[in-house]
Amino acid sequence: MDFTLSKEQEMARTLFRDMAENEIKPLAADIDEQERFPKEALELFKKYKMMGIPYPKEYGGAGCDTLTYEMALEEICKVCAATGTMLSAHISLGTWPIVKFGTEDQKKKYLPKLCTGEYLGAFALTEPGAGTDASGQQTKAVLDGDHYVLNGSKIFITNAGYADVYVVFAMTDKSKGNHGISAFIVESKFPGFSVGKKEKKMGIHGSATCELIFENCIVPKENLLGQEGKGFGIAMATLDNGRIGIAAQAVGLAEGALDETIKYVNERKQFGRPLAKFQNTQFQIADMVTKTKAAQLMLYRAALAEETKGAKNKRYSEEAAMAKLFCASTAMDVTTRCLQLFGGYGYTREYPIERMMRDAKITEIYEGTSEVQRMVISKYAMG
Amino acid sequence: MNIVVCVKQVPNTNEVKLDPKTGTLIREGVPSIMNPDDKAGLEAALELKDNTGAHITVVSMGPPQADAVLREAMAMGADDAYLVTDRAFCGADTLATSTTIAAALKKIGKTMKIDLIITGRQAIDGDTAQVGPQIAEHLGIPNVSYAQDIKVDGDTVTVKRQFEDRYHVVKAKMPCLVTALGDMNKPRYMTPGGIFDAYRENEVKQITRKDLDVEDTQIGLKGSPTRVAQSFPKQLKGKGTIVTPDGADAAADYIVARLEEKFII
Known part of the structure; x- marks a missing residue:
């Protein structure tokens, strides 16, 4: 077992990180404040052929793998979860069922337009x-x-x-x-x-x-x-795949909150020293980083399960449900605790941490609540 | 039109750390990137490709792991890549480097006619700005350095050449070599599919010592007349202050006051 990414996955992650940091992060606060659709990000994703990252090239997709797609969501959601929602609803929910269940005619008619972003x-x-x-x-x-x-x-x-x-x-x-x-x-x-x-x-x-x-x-x-x-089966299979995207969003939110918090606790001084020098801060950060890393491993395991089991037309409901349950609860926990470390400033819109905490809550609700994930998991565990 | 872009893999840092004993760069732990001036040169070539159509070949000289910048270039849109690599090229100064790259370009030139060569102005790890112009000398073609803009019209290139206080607009007949400034454009991102193709479908062709028509005395350490006597981090100068006093008297008063403050007068 090897936890290293391939060279192409590593390079793709660097690309997503640079793009998120330089192009998406500067717009995140405005998109939230104005409650407006992230149209600039949509144009960016179209330009760089990201609207069909995991889908075959013959249908206009980028021909990458599932893990690379989930890493794209993770990096984007580090800086703007709403932008990630737009992309994952398009790729995992809107396009995936046609890739998986469409007839050849349906695929030829819709996938090239969906994968290039001509259609959302x-x-x-x-x-x-x-x-x-x-x-x-x-x-x-x-x-x-x-x-x-x-x-x-x-x-x-x-x-x-x-x-x-x-x-x-x-x-x-x-x-x-x-x-x-x-x-x-x-x-x-x-x-x-x-x-x-x-x-x-x-x-x-x-x-x-x-x-x-x-x-x-x-x-x-x-x-x-x-x-x-056969629609119910299609819906449930699509949600298995979509849930991994929500897990990626949740991991991104937790990571993004930690990035902001680590920066803040090094700058903010109370009682004559930076917050980072207090053991409470250090231990909180240690726990949160560990939990977030565990969530990321759950996410990557689910992405690999989709890649390998999905190729054999097998379901990966259990891996997807566990990843979503754990990652979403991690996102909620980490963003809440990060905001606490920010104190009063964290509660203001001057910093992105309150937005991240508000955004994290939805990961415990949509594409199957945490309770639904527990229903799926217990069925697998207990028969 | 066939364009060759020369790119170099460099450590991603402006605060270059030096080994105090050997005076060489400490590369461990520093992530590698495509040299910024070279990346701008590649973007200029890709824009020419977008607008008029061109075949872009990227060439790099370096250790085997330098193939990462060539894959990155292909993921941005370059068509072809060559890595010039051999133990025999190690320890090269700018002269031996340009001799080696020029010989490699001559070899590539046997399979296709090269119209335009673009290099970066200089690399952030050496800052010599010598290799590009030297390649042009070896090949006996015109060189236009410090390009802020590159336009192609028929068989000529028109380059907006930047000086400290002005521009020159220079025309050169192709084949020629142009060195690009890092701020001439904003290089595009790679595409995810381009990255996967660059690793899974495309090939980085290797050019080694035996492929080149050069003497052993011209390459590597033997071909390098330059010896670095000493390397040391540059002392950072304090930022200057710019003031706009209201007239000459006010300016004089301001200067006198500052000098008095520092007990100089």
């Missing part, structure tokens, strides 16, 4: 009455000749309003429960599709989170993703 992707599963219990889908899809007609609404949809392509889940046969759910590739320009209310959130202000409304929305029959009734 999104994923629409959650409904007002179907959050953690995703099986309670109310959105309906009825086959009518050469198209399906979708009716219903979705909430908390990341990238909504900016995305061009949404993977949408709807009931094609309510009597079959989970087995009656199907997945569709829905373009924002399809008739009957509209974007509703934008949510005002505690954190990740730059991420667009809105309601989607389907009013007799016409979706061509060929845009059914996978087979009819």
Whole structure:
């Protein structure tokens, strides 16, 4: 077993770090304050062919591996978690199901545009009455000749309003429960599709989170993703993959908070000496660095599980759930304790630490709450 | 158009640490980067490629691990890479280095016509600014140094050449060599896919001693007439103060006051 990165992974990490530090970090506070979409970062990712980092070159992807993609999210989220959310919702949630479950025609039609960023992707599963219990889908899809007609609404949809392509889940046969759910590739320009209310959130202000409304929305029959009734499986498989992205975001947040805090405790003086000279500070930092490193190892293990098991079409739900559970709780714990070390200044918007703490909370909630991860893990552990 | 860009791997530090006994650079623990002036030269070449189309070959002389800067160059968009490497090249001063690189370029020139050679002005680890112009001398081609801007029109290059207080605009017929200033542009980033291709699909070709038409006395330590007598870190000078007094009398008063403060008068 070898914990070293390959030369290309190492060089890619340096690239992501430089890019995050020089291009994304200077915008992070403004994006948060103005609650605006990180459009500059989107252009940057398009320019440097980062919208399809882990996907095959034949479809316009960069042809890198899963770990490299997760490291990109980690480095970006060190400086701006909202920008990371935009990218991971596009790559892990909006594009992945088409890579994995799309027909050759669907792949040829959508992937080159998604991988170059001409299209932004999104994923629409959650409904007002179907959050953690995703099986309670109310959105309906009825086959009518050469198209399906979708009716219903979705909430908390990341990238909504900016995305061009949404993977949408709807009931094609309510009597079959989970087995009656199907997945569709829905373009924002399809008739009957509209974007509703934008949510005002505690954190990740730059991420667009809105309601989607389907009013007799016409979706061509060929845009059914996978087979009819297989949508729930597609959603769960996609979330396994997406959860690793959230784990990467969480690790990035913890690392970013530590970077800021280590800088601060060396500068800030109380009782005549820098905070860094107090043993409380040293021990806090030691514990947090250790925990964050452990989280990073969980993340990388899950990324490698996706790479190896995913290639054999096997699930890696357990690794993904553990990584997300542990990394998210680490992000929340570390950002909270870092803010405490900042004291009163940490509570102000003069420093990024309060933003990081607000942003960290969502990692314990979206793409399956920590409680859902525990359900998945206990099922694997206890049978 | 075929452009060759010469790049050097250097330690990433402006505070160069020297071994007090040997006077040589301590490289351990210092991350290596592409020399900033060279990177700007590469960016200038990539812009020419973007605008008019060009084939870009990057060349570096150094130890085997210097292949990292060549892979980086390919990940930024260079098409081809050569590493000039051999134990026989060790200990080279600027003359032996330029002799070796010029011989390597002659070899590369046998497989393709080289129109333009771009090097950085100087490397941050040696600061000589000699290797680029010396390569041009060895090859018998024009050299334009200190480029702030490079334009190509037909078979000529037009270079905006920077001086301390002014620019010269110089035209040269290709083939020629141009040395680039680090602040002439903002080099692009690599792409992640470019990095993976650079390591997994592209090749860094090696040029060794036996490939070059040079005498043993011209290369490595033997070909190096320069001996470094002593290396030492530069004493940092204090920052000057710029004031804008209101008229000559005020300026004189200001100077007198400062001199009195320091008990000079």
